[in-house]
Amino acid sequence: MAARIIAIFDTPLDALAASGKLREAGVPRSAITLMSSEPLHDEPFESEHKKSHIGALAIVGGFIGAACAVLLTVLTSRRVDLVTGGMPIVTPWAFGIVVFELTALGAILATLGMMIYEARLARRGASDEYDKAVSEGNVVLCVRCEDPSLQETAQAALGSNVRGSD
Amino acid sequence: MLEKPPTNSKINSDLLRPVNKPGRGWYATVTVSGLVVLAAVVALSYQFARGLGVWGINRPVFWALDITNFVFWIGISHAGTLISAILRVTGAEWRRPVTRCAEAITVFALMIGALFPIIHLGRPWFFYWMVPYPNERGLWPNFRSPLAWDFFAIGTYLLGSIIYLYLPLIPDLALLRDKSRGRWQRLYRTLSLGWRGTQLQWDRLERAVRVMAVIIIPVAVSVHTIVSWDFAMTIRPMWHSTMFGPYFVAGAIFSGIAALILAMAVIRRVFHLEDYLRPVHFNNLGLLLLTMSMIWFYFTFGEYLTAWYGNEPGEMAVFRSKVSGVYSPFFWATICCCFVIPVVLLSFKRLRTIKGTTVASILVIVGMWFERFLIIVPTLAQPRFAFNWGSYKPTWVELTLTAGTFGYFVLLYSIFSRLFPIIAIWEYKEGLAIAPAQMEASDAGRAALATAD
Numbered sequence: 001m002a003a004r005i006i007a008i009f010d011t012p013l014d015a016l017a018a019s020g021k022l023r024e025a026g027v028p029r030s031a032i033t034l035m036s037s038e039p040l041h042d043e044p045f046e047s048e049h050k051k052s053h054i055g056a057l058a059i060v061g062g063f064i065g066a067a068c069a070v071l072l073t074v075l076t077s078r079r080v081d082l083v084t085g086g087m088p089i090v091t092p093w094a095f096g097i098v099v100f101e102l103t104a105l106g107a108i109l110a111t112l113g114m115m116i117y118e119a120r121l122a123r124r125g126a127s128d129e130y131d132k133a134v135s136e137g138n139v140v141l142c143v144r145c146e147d148p149s150l151q152e153t154a155q156a157a158l159g160s161n162v163r164g165s166d
Numbered sequence: 167m168l169e170k171p172p173t174n175s176k177i178n179s180d181l182l183r184p185v186n187k188p189g190r191g192w193y194a195t196v197t198v199s200g201l202v203v204l205a206a207v208v209a210l211s212y213q214f215a216r217g218l219g220v221w222g223i224n225r226p227v228f229w230a231l232d233i234t235n236f237v238f239w240i241g242i243s244h245a246g247t248l249i250s251a252i253l254r255v256t257g258a259e260w261r262r263p264v265t266r267c268a269e270a271i272t273v274f275a276l277m278i279g280a281l282f283p284i285i286h287l288g289r290p291w292f293f294y295w296m297v298p299y300p301n302e303r304g305l306w307p308n309f310r311s312p313l314a315w316d317f318f319a320i321g322t323y324l325l326g327s328i329i330y331l332y333l334p335l336i337p338d339l340a341l342l343r344d345k346s347r348g349r350w351q352r353l354y355r356t357l358s359l360g361w362r363g364t365q366l367q368w369d370r371l372e373r374a375v376r377v378m379a380v381i382i383i384p385v386a387v388s389v390h391t392i393v394s395w396d397f398a399m400t401i402r403p404m405w406h407s408t409m410f411g412p413y414f415v416a417g418a419i420f421s422g423i424a425a426l427i428l429a430m431a432v433i434r435r436v437f438h439l440e441d442y443l444r445p446v447h448f449n450n451l452g453l454l455l456l457t458m459s460m461i462w463f464y465f466t467f468g469e470y471l472t473a474w475y476g477n478e479p480g481e482m483a484v485f486r487s488k489v490s491g492v493y494s495p496f497f498w499a500t501i502c503c504c505f506v507i508p509v510v511l512l513s514f515k516r517l518r519t520i521k522g523t524t525v526a527s528i529l530v531i532v533g534m535w536f537e538r539f540l541i542i543v544p545t546l547a548q549p550r551f552a553f554n555w556g557s558y559k560p561t562w563v564e565l566t567l568t569a570g571t572f573g574y575f576v577l578l579y580s581i582f583s584r585l586f587p588i589i590a591i592w593e594y595k596e597g598l599a600i601a602p603a604q605m606e607a608s609d610a611g612r613a614a615l616a617t618a619d
Binding site for chain 2: 012037039058069084097105123130133
């Protein structure tokens, strides 16, 4: 099992500087996790987080919602054979409103689902590596070291900010 | 000289104070609103026991205060999600302490508004008959009915608004999880979904909120447009109008902003959040209210002018009853409350204070309730054939239920503010962190412009 080192910093700048040192010391970026009580916009790994499918899945969700709406309105109205006084059973203008609403609903639900999935929320052990210092406004840096030699390097780079390791 | 920004622990303690120590003001608000809700529950029980005959509705006025309340509260719901989404999409930085106050209004106003069509059924326990699911009774909803559109529009908007309120709440729920104990901690732990505040999580959260904001704006517009079509799809005088959709949406945003200002003024006072809900927020929302007042008046004038100019007998009967007949006190009160007084109060910077915007907002809310009443009752009371004309007078049951909606809204809002931070803590902190960077950027921009000159 990989060893974990947790370091706590008072300011985001200190934490970002420490993560830079870790990278220079050869710690892979996938092993470094920064936790904060607010987003750090000038964080060095920001570009790595860009690969998200939330927007794309919202569009897919919208299409699924629209398809469900068409099935619900068109197929069921025909099957039930509503009495419409000679007017058409399927009316695109009116059914279009239901289709629009369910398209939006599909997109909303897909956005929520994809956000929870991509942010790795609501799963067993989701809050591992967490330290309550985050809620006090500190920035917590967690390093997972597979290689014991890296553990020493990381501890040296983080210096006196290390609060614990296992 | 610039003020020193509050420290992290001060922000936490100030904004969590309503959750930890709500104070006497909160208890007084809950007690009073709870009593009003209790009275409404008594009235509703009486109505269930005796039937809809205890209401003042009768031929030809079959929709009255219940549908007035429905339209009014759906309109108020535009305060939150729509305004918050617009402010997020446009990157208005001053929005940060305002958004959650607004988003909570949407959820509770929608819940209350959506109750009325169900109550109006007379036997609300059979509401599920209208839900589209296969059943042995051979009943199926007519998707061509605007009332069925309402079901889908309000359902989508309510679910979307709950999610839109919930997503930015997750980091604050994690904060509460860390600061609370016992069963409350269990609740917050469950709701925070294991949030840690990693940069990946922040990125995904902000991305999802942005996507949601873009989706929710057309949904919000569609909701009140569809509510307007409940009326406009008939050929009743002064209802059958192509501009009813935008007219209703404008009125909804107008009353929504007023509700938001009023809620902010109350929260500021009850929870002593003067450092967070500042005069600049009231000033900016006051300017929005002023703009919407003028847009609302433009639509109203356009609606009434075309009716008058057409001089069609059916339309003119309703027009006259509103402008100079039995409903004229409500009509002129609406014009004064929604246009004359707010425009005066909000046009001058000296009057656009917290007190000034709050007074204007109260008047707008009262005026918009009258406006909803005026749209519904006079048209129903005077159908095209004069032999069928009637009148309407509300009973104590309807008036108590109407009062109950306001009490219920205040009660729900108070309970929400007791359980969750009413100002988004992380968004506020983020705003403080990025403000210096933005100031630097604007200084650099000004310097570049000066060099170019």
